[in-house]
Amino acid sequence: MPPTLSDLPTPCLLLDRPRMERNCRRLRQRIAGLGAALRPHLKTCKSLPAAEIMMAGGDGSATASTLREAEEFAAAGVRDLIYAVGISPQKLDRVARLRAAGADLAVILDSTEQAEALAARARGGEAPIPALIEIDADGHRAGIRAERRELLLAVARALPPGGLRGVLTHAGDSYHAHGTAALEQAAEQERAAAVSAAALLRSAGFACPVVSVGSTPTAHFARDLTGVTEVRAGVYCFFDLVMAGLGVCTLDDIACTVLATVIGHQPEKGPLGGWTLTDAGWMALSRDRGDGTQGYGLVCDAAGVPYENWLVAETSQEHGVLALRPGARQPPPRLAVGTRLRILPNHICATAAQFDSYYVLDGGAAVIAEWPRFRGW
């Protein structure tokens, strides 16, 4: 008999493998249908067996948010990697070591300062480290706006000869785009920014083979990827309440939950039905409040079925306070101390990072594997 949920220590992180496989298959097929490659972002899973599912059926490419991820996945045989956070000069030695060990790791940048740091190393005799210029599609974070033609060209020219791999953008503001029209528009804006920047660079004589776009919301709502060579996305493998809130997935697509145990009650506190306390506080759930509407997560029974309007209303380090959503009328059940519950997370990148492994479920209550996660930089 494999172990079941009742055998696990709490809090712990559960992963429903069939849901994850379904999520990964769906996006892979969608992006293939639009004529682009999928370059899974491994920052969400940080786990080799999970990455294998994300990369199944793909071309072997992946995205990393830390050099530690790049090192872990390169050691496991992933060869085509982008480190998708603006490079600082101090990190280039590690990049060069990974490249020397056989990984085709590219970096991203958005300034002549960074490009010159790459050029200086190449002048010192090192093979050029390939770079993508980060394009700012929506004002969200980093990158150069495609309209800033002179700066774009200056960065391309400052790179070592042959060092320009392409352009990359991330529609971070799509996390605030609600509804199909807004999400489709965010996707088109992301595509247009990357494609026009690539066109400019090509018109100036740069090859710019890669046009990389992506975020989980835009990847699921893009209607046209003309000119795009690849799409990056990460959170889609597991999904979470933020993605469900945007309409990118349903609650039934969310593959990860936190298993918790009831440790007490405060019937006189809070709204109707009082508080139920569990052993999953913010150390387990993370401090991520998501879109602000779901507390620290939605409460489900041990089978993963959500209770209506029962939230993790507050957390301490190792306490979760469950309470009815304000205004709701149907009181939550009174569950004995020791009862197991599952919590749907606001933002799985943050929640999963609180754990060292996934307990993998077969779709029911049987635990079929424990997959280690890594962390650090």
Place this chain on the structure above:
Amino acid sequence: MPPTLSDLPTPCLLLDRPRMERNCRRLRQRIAGLGAALRPHLKTCKSLPAAEIMMAGGDGSATASTLREAEEFAAAGVRDLIYAVGISPQKLDRVARLRAAGADLAVILDSTEQAEALAARARGGEAPIPALIEIDADGHRAGIRAERRELLLAVARALPPGGLRGVLTHAGDSYHAHGTAALEQAAEQERAAAVSAAALLRSAGFACPVVSVGSTPTAHFARDLTGVTEVRAGVYCFFDLVMAGLGVCTLDDIACTVLATVIGHQPEKGPLGGWTLTDAGWMALSRDRGDGTQGYGLVCDAAGVPYENWLVAETSQEHGVLALRPGARQPPPRLAVGTRLRILPNHICATAAQFDSYYVLDGGAAVIAEWPRFRGW
């Protein structure tokens, strides 16, 4: 030459050892002066060398927030431990194993259900696991209000004979008490609740030797601990912006910072001076927003000196967006890509949990040790 800050990979967690020693010495002397013992809460540091500083000069007692902490510290020789989160029956096997291995580990509870679970084990022939009844001093979270005399006595009677170790309370609401008068009042309320519950239990014939109170704010503001045998506190070892905001410490007392590297600029975005981007996002800083006034942290130079009004205004997983505090007039400096900065954290329990080690500083820029942290449950 020992390594210095410039040799460290970023983001990483720095610990100024002289500041930590000063913080620990100050509270130890304060509580001794009030006639109680200090039982350091090790949930903040989760590190053996750091715990040694917290426990120096004490009686060897400590508090844990997880059984993993209890196991780690017991293996290192800590014998007198309280697991200060309401116990669930499933965790009792681990508690019993630790006790059998020589640790005097006590649990806490606030229901007859939990007490009966302990009694059932004792009836089965196991030596009683000592328990403290959790008292609710301020409506914050768990525990029984001292006024609920019948429930208190029912829980004490449901415990196995000889199983009542004492009472314990935590003035969690003191994290929202601003100013000396409010903090002193929170401390007195905490003391009074615990002492009156102990008096009730003693009047009913229970020994109740331990009267345990504590939180970092109340520990620093209690004027009288009559009837209290011990004080628990954890975050005081490092302090953070939330504690500084309450007036429990100054910015100069904060012992931990996150070392970050500048990775880019967006001069046209945000307030005066634009945005500066670093490689310390929420994965490094945590998602904890503290009291809501400091963004994700305050920016300091590499020596740890705070810039006026420069905050981590936003974060992504691996990006920190630095911006001037709204309304401030003096623009932040324009720092080259690669410049090192330090970030003062909102809530060090959450921030430290994002890292696997502390880089320990001598008070200046020399790195004198790397202390491992552990995590998990």
